[in-house]
Amino acid sequence: MSASEEDGQEPSDLRPEVPHPARMYDYYLGGKDNFPADRAAAEQVMAISPRVRLSAQANRAFLQRAVRYLAEQGVKQFLDIGTGIPTAGNTHEIAQKVHPDARVAYLDNDPIVLVHSRALLAGASHGTATVVQADLRDPAGILADPEVRGLLDLGRPVALLLFAILHFVDEESDPYGIVRTLVDALPSGSYLALSHGTADFLSPEQAQRGPAVYCAATERLTLRSKAQVARFFEGLELVGPGIVTVPLWQPEQPEREGDALTGIWGGVGRKP
Template sequence: MGYESMWGPDGVGHPADLRPDVPHPARMYDYYLGGKDNFPADRAAAEKALAANPEFRSTARANRGFLTRAVRCVADLGIDQFLDIGTGIPTVGNTHEIARTADPGARVAYVDNDPIVLSHARALMAGSGHGRTTVIQADLRQPAALLDAVRAVDLLDLSRPVGLVLAAVLHFLRDEDEPYRAVATLLDALPSGSHLVLSHGTADFIPAVVRDRVTGVYDKATAPLVGRTRAEVRTFFDGLDLLDPGVVTVPLWRPDTPPAPGADHVSMYGAVARKP
C-alpha cells in the first residue's frame, strides 16, 4: 500500500506524485518477489535492506504463500466476497485468482492509494478472465472514508460475510496512525461470519542492530517499517475466533508441505479469524 496519502482533508481523492526518486515499500516488495515494477531508488533501498537482513526476500515469498493458503481456506469456508486492502503491485496468485478456484463467481474489491499500484491493478483487471473485481482508491488510515468508497462501487454486499485481507500492510502504519482503530472500524462494518486474513512483520527474531538498520532504510522511504511483537499482532484479533493454529510465523500457518528449518523464526506473523 502507498502512504503518500491521496486523501485531502475533505476525504476526497487527489492525484499524487509518483515520486520515483523516493523508495516505496510496495515497489520494494515487488523487487523482493522478483518483479519488474520498480525504480532504481526502490532497488537500491531494497538491496540495503537485504544487506542488513538477507531473509527479506524469503520472508516476502513466505507471506505470499500464506496469503494463498489463507484466502483458499476462507473461500472453502463459503466466503465468496473479499476486501483486500493494501494489495500491492499485482503478481502471480492474487486474491481474486485464489478465491475463484473455490468459487468462480467470487467478488473481490482491491483497495490501495499508491498511484503505481492502482495503475497496474487496473490494467490487470481490464483483461479477460478476472471475474467480478474492482480496484478502489482509498487510504487505510481513513477507514470510514475507505468503507464509503467500497460502498459507492457497489460490488460487495457488506450485509453478507466478507473476507477482509490485510496482508503485510499494517506494519507500514505507525502507532499514531491508529492501526488497531483502523482494523476495528473495518470489522465493525462487517457482519458475523466475516473472516480476517492478516499478516504482519516482526522484529522478534532479529538482533536490535539489524532491526535498526532495516528501519533506517524504510525511514527514508515513503513509509516506515514498524515491526510488532506476537502479542501486539494478536491484539488485532481481539473479539474474533482464531482459526487453528492461531498467530504463528507465516510458513507455519497450515503449510502444504513440511516447513523448512527455521520456519518458526521467519519475521512475519500471520493468522485467520472469524467474526462471531
C-alpha cells in the same frame, strides 16, 4: 495521451528516485516493476536481514493459502486493502477458482499500485473484481465508498485482508482502532486475515537499521511483536494454528529450517 488521461484519471507521479515500499516488495518477490532506487534500498534491507526475500515469498504464499481456505469456508466476498503491485496468484484468481462468482474489492492509496492493478483487471476475464483508491487510515471512508458498497454486500460475510500493510501504519494513526472499525462493520461469519512484519527474531541493531532504510522511502515501517499482532484479533475466533510465522500457517509442505524464524506473523480470525 496517456492511459490515465484517457480514462479520466490524473497521471501518476512515479517518483522513481524515491524508494517505494510496494516496488521494494515487488523486487523481494523477483518482480520487474521497480526502479534502481527501489532495488538499492531493498538490497540494503536484505544486507541487514538476509531472510527478507524469503519472508516476502512466504507471505505471498500465505495470502494464497488463506484466500483459498476462506473461499472453501464459503466466503465469496473479499475486501483486500493494501493489495500491492499485482503478481501471480492474486486474490481474485485464487478465490474465483473456488467460487467463479466471488467478488473482490482491491483498495490501495498508492497511484503506482492502482495503475498496475487496473491494467491487470482490464486484461483477460477476471470475474467480479474492482480497484478502488482508498487509504487504510480512513476506515469510515472505505466502508462508505460507493464502489465498495456497490460490489460487496456488507450484510453477508466478508473476508477482510490486511497483508503486509499494517506495519506501515504507525501508533499515532491508531492501527487497532482502524481494524476494529472495519471488523465491527462486518457481519457474523466474516473473517480477518492479516500478516505483519516483526523484529521478534532480529538483533537490536537489525531491528533499528532495517526500519531506518524505509525512512528514506515513501512510507515508514513499524515492526510489532507477536503480542501486539495478537491484539488485532481481539474478539475473533482464531483459526488453527493461530498466530504463527507465515510459512507455518496451514503449510502445504514440511517445515523447513528457518520457517519458525521468518520475520512476519500471520493469522486468520473468524467473527462470531
